[in-house]
Amino acid sequence: MTEQAERWFHRRGELAEGGWESVVDERTPGWEHTGIRVARLKQGESIALEGTGVERLVVPLSGAFSVSHVEEGSETVTELRGRASVFDGPTDVLYLSAAATGTVTAVSPGETRFLVATSPTDVVRPTRYMPVEEVPVELRGAGASSRQVHNFGRKEALDAARFIVVEVITPAENWSSYPPHKHDENLPGHESELEEIYYFEVAPTKGAPEGVSEEHAFGMFSTYSSPAGQIEIDSQVKTGDVALVPYGYHGPAVAAPGYDMYYLNVMAGPDPERTWLISDDPAHGWVRDTWEGQQLDSRLPFTAE
Numbered sequence: 001m002t003e004q005a006e007r008w009f010h011r012r013g014e015l016a017e018g019g020w021e022s023v024v025d026e027r028t029p030g031w032e033h034t035g036i037r038v039a040r041l042k043q044g045e046s047i048a049l050e051g052t053g054v055e056r057l058v059v060p061l062s063g064a065f066s067v068s069h070v071e072e073g074s075e076t077v078t079e080l081r082g083r084a085s086v087f088d089g090p091t092d093v094l095y096l097s098a099a100a101t102g103t104v105t106a107v108s109p110g111e112t113r114f115l116v117a118t119s120p121t122d123v124v125r126p127t128r129y130m131p132v133e134e135v136p137v138e139l140r141g142a143g144a145s146s147r148q149v150h151n152f153g154r155k156e157a158l159d160a161a162r163f164i165v166v167e168v169i170t171p172a173e174n175w176s177s178y179p180p181h182k183h184d185e186n187l188p189g190h191e192s193e194l195e196e197i198y199y200f201e202v203a204p205t206k207g208a209p210e211g212v213s214e215e216h217a218f219g220m221f222s223t224y225s226s227p228a229g230q231i232e233i234d235s236q237v238k239t240g241d242v243a244l245v246p247y248g249y250h251g252p253a254v255a256a257p258g259y260d261m262y263y264l265n266v267m268a269g270p271d272p273e274r275t276w277l278i279s280d281d282p283a284h285g286w287v288r289d290t291w292e293g294q295q296l297d298s299r300l301p302f303t304a305e
Contacts, residue, residue: 012240
């Protein structure tokens, strides 16, 4: 792995800290605006969301959770129904304001996983529980570029202070985060300046033979440089891996044949407006025109059985 990739791409567990499987925040070298925390808990186990001055979005990955949160001296308990797997479609989520602290407790049998998207801010937006029925689901692209996007953390769906949070399901053999694009300049009306985190999960597609496990599942992810900075990631990705994109063109994220890919994105930056505007790589932007007339992948949408 190149020095650039080692700086910006991390295998599951490499960013472990204080009971969390992965931690990215403003203490991470070269990082400022976004963060994630990923935890694996067994039924009855808890982990704290400490400190104020950071907005959080609690996202169940597998299993159900209870979140006890305190704001202005008042304690509230919110139950997150969650889902069996990230490949079962969207989940309910909980947005915690920058004035809140909390504790997350696993309530499902066996091992469960959840992720907390974060962004440092002193701006207090209202804490909000979003049931799964209110999560906007977008089927984007066409043909081999078809993917499913859960827009629970976009400006149109959530009144957050700084971050944008979405998750994407890419069926086996399909490409997403494509054409390669960037958002590392503030060009009003054209492009936003946003650093971005990718958290990956990959699993055997439905109908895979017995003996094929999540450990075998993989995809590929790529980034490359733009005038804003030098970066290069060309890596095989597996469940729990994390890619950081401070600048540069990113994409594609490719699901290998036989394996479905999921990733969650957290984006935020210094721009005064919380919006997601991108610029395609001029060498590849024409590919969008080829989608016209192609059908959406018939495997979409992914839903719970």
